[in-house]
Amino acid sequence: MDATAASITLADVGKVYPDGTVAVDDFSLEVRAGELAVLIGASGSGKSTILRMINRLIEPTRGTITIDGRDVLKQDPVQLRRQIGYVIQNVGLFPHQTVRANVGTVARLLGWDRKRINQRADELLDIVGLDPARYGKRYPHELSGGQRQRVGVARALAADPLVLLMDEPFSAVDPIVRARLQEEFLRLQATVRKTIVLVTHDIDEAVRMGDRIAVLAEGGRLLQYATPAELLSRPASAEVRDFIGADRGIRRLAVTPVRDVMSPYTGPADGLPTVDAVATLHDALAVMLTSDATTVLVTEDGHPIGQVTRTAVFDTPVPETRI
Template sequence: MDGTRSAAPINLENVRKQYPDGTVAVEGLSMDLAAGETTVLIGPSGCGKSTVLRMINRLIEPSGGTIRIDGTDVGRQDAAKLRRSIGYVIQNVGLFPHQTIRANVGTVPRLVGWPKARIRERTDELLSLVSLDPDRYGDRYPHELSGGQRQRVGVARALAADPVVLLMDEPFSAVDPIVRTRLQDEFRRLQETVRKTVVLVTHDIDEAVRLGDRIAVLSEHGRLQQFAPPAELLATPANDFVREFVGGDRGIKLLAVTPIPHDRLRPADDGTLAPFVAADATLQEALAVMLREGSNRVVVSSNGAPSRVLTVDDIVTELAASRPAPSVEKEG
C-alpha cells in the first residue's frame, strides 16, 4: 500500500470463512470498494458482516479467496504491520483507561516510532477535527468523558497514523439516539475532510442510508444481495429479500437522499407566503418544513438568487422519476 495516498480501493475476490466445526460464516463474497467512499455492510444478525470487516485487517483469517488493498494481497503481509496501517473503530471504543486522551489517540504513531513532537501535533490536530478541544480534553482520562466523547476519541485514534482504510464496526450503536445522530453528523463532516476508504458495519438501515456512498446488503453466509448507492437501493430493490429488508417505508427513506429538483421549481410570486428552505436541502428536509408549518409548499432560497417554489406535488413527481436503472448486483 502506498503510504502517500489518503485512501485506497479494496477488492474482495471470492472471500470465504469456514470455521473448524464446519460453520460457514461467509461464502464466496466478491466486491470492489472504491477509494475514498464509505461502503456500508448491512444485513440480519449473523449474516457475516462483522466477519467480513475483520477479515480485511486479518483479525479473522479468511478460509479462501483474496482481499487486496490498493492492489496488494493482505494475506501476504505481516498481520501486525497491516493492522497498524488500518484504522479500526469498534462499538465500545476500547480506550485504555489508564492513559490520557492524548496518549490514547497517539497509540499507533508511538508503535510505529513517530517523534514525540509529531505525535503531539497530530493528536491535537485530530482532537480538534472531531470537535474536542485538545487543551480541554487532551489530559483527561476516558472515564471523565461522556460516551459520545469517547466514541469521538476512538475515531481520532483510528485516524492517527493517517491510514488509507478505516473499518468501523457498529461505531455509534452504544450511545443514545440523540448523541447517535450528532455522531453521524460529525462523521459525515469528518469524511468530507479526510476522504478515507471506510467500511462500516451497521444493523440500522436508516444509518446506512445516511452515511453510505454505497450499501452492500448481505443475507445468510455473507451472500451479497445488492450493492448500490442508497437512492438506487431504496428506489429499485434487487429482489424480495432486499425489498423486505429495507422496509415498506423505503419511499420515505428515499426522501432523505434525494436533493431538491431545481429544474422542476417555478418562480415564486412576490406575494407568495411560504416557509423557506435552503437550496441544498433534501426532499425530506423540505417536506419536514411543510409539515411543521402546515404548508403545501416551500420557497427555496439560494444566495440572493430569485426564489423559487417547491410543492408537495413536485416531491411526489420527483420520487416517481427517481428510479435509476439498476447497477451491478449479485444474488446467492
C-alpha cells in the same frame, strides 16, 4: 487515485470454521477509493466477519483481499493493522492512558517522535470537536460515551491511514448523540475522504451514511450493492424489499436532494416557507407539513433559486442506476 484513500477489493472471499459453520460464502465486493461503503444485514449475515477479514483479525479460508492493489494476505498482519484505522462499538480506549496518549497509540507503534505524536493528536482532537487543551489530559472515564467515541475516531485516523474500518461505531450511545455523531462524522469524511467500510444493523444509519450499501443475508451472501437512492427505489429482490421495510419510500425522500425536482420560481417570495438548496425532499416535506403549505421556496445564500411543490415530492422519479 486519491493519495489519502485506497480501493478495497474482496474476490470470492470465504470463511468456514472447523466445525463446518459457513460464516461467509464466496463474497465479492469493491469499495472505491474515498468511498464510504456500508455492510448491513441481520444477525449471522457475516458483516462483522467480513470487516475483520480485511485487517486479518480473522483469517479468511479462501479468496483474495486487496487494498490499493496489494494482497493483504501476503503482508505481515501486525504491520497491516497499523496502516488501517479501526473503530469498534465500545471504543476500546486504554483506561490508564490520557486522551492524548490514546489518540497517539498507533503513531507511537510506528516510531513517531513525541512532538509529532502530540501535534497530530491535538490536531485530530480539534477536528473531532474536542478541545485538546481541555480534553487532552483527561482519562476515558472522565468523558461521556459520545466523547469517547470521538476519541476512538481520532485514534483511528492518527497515522493517516488509507482505510478506516468501523464496526457498529455509534450504536453504544443514545439516539440523540448518535445522530449528532453521524452528522459530525459525515462532515469529517467530507474533509479527510478516507475509504471507509462501516458495519451497522440500522437501515436509517446506512442510508444516511453510505455512498453505497451492501445488503447481506445469512452466510455472507450479497443480496444487493447500490447507492441509498437505488437501494430504496429498486430493491433487487423480495428479500431486500422486506429487509429495508415498507417505509422505504419515505427513506428515499431523505436521500433525494431538492435540486432533483426543483422548478423555476418567478412569483413573489413573500410568505412562502423556505429550505436551503442543500436540503432533501424529506426536509422540504417536513417544512410543508409544519407550515401547512403546498410549496416551499428553495434558497441559496439567502436568494431564491427555485421551488418544490408537494406534487413534485410525491412524484419523485426513480433515479437512474449507476454502474
